[in-house]
Amino acid sequence: GAGVSQSPRYKVAKRGQDVALRCDPISGHVSLFWYQQALGQGPEFLTYFQNEAQLDKSGLPSDRFFAERPEGSVSTLKIQRTQQEDSAVYLCASSLAERSDSYQETQYFGPGTRLLVL
């Protein structure tokens, strides 16, 4: 009965460093989402996976951001050459069904990874 988990919970990186953020969705959930939440703002969509397929990456802010979900469960969001503007909370969410199933709209969020780039 575990929920969505994310690691690490906090990450401090020096500008220019690469970071990798991990998300463990609820077991059996087909859909996985990444969101970015800047301080004082609401979360903003980054990318979407349906099983292992990345079907929407329209929210990724630059080509320094890369996400994968190779076996359709755990997902990793990687940020290369981090910049100060990347400082934010990165939220992962999962839901049971595919995006075409309009009656399975509830997304379950993890606690987030707070990234601080110095």
Add this chain to the structure above:
Amino acid sequence: SQQGEEDPQALSIQEGENATMNCSYKTSINNLQWYRQNSGRGLVHLILIRSNEREKHSGRLRVTLDTSKKSSSLLITASRAADTASYFCATYDYKLSFGAGTTVTVRA
């Protein structure tokens, strides 16, 4: 870019009072959802209202939706200290588009 805009940005009330916050959005929707976020529990889904519904209740929560005005409201009745959190509306198009949120402080 944010789809929704919440109003007010911040709200401070006494325990036992009601709290009302509003959300306006820009495009047509499938449904609209409200979430709560606090430091202890992360982002939690509260209630979903579909585009063909006008009002919905869940415990102490009441949500209204006016699609002609592209607006929604969330009412929390008989507030408690544990209701202290940020509240976000989000429109659903398989992905969620959130507003900037309303920060609610409930004073004991």
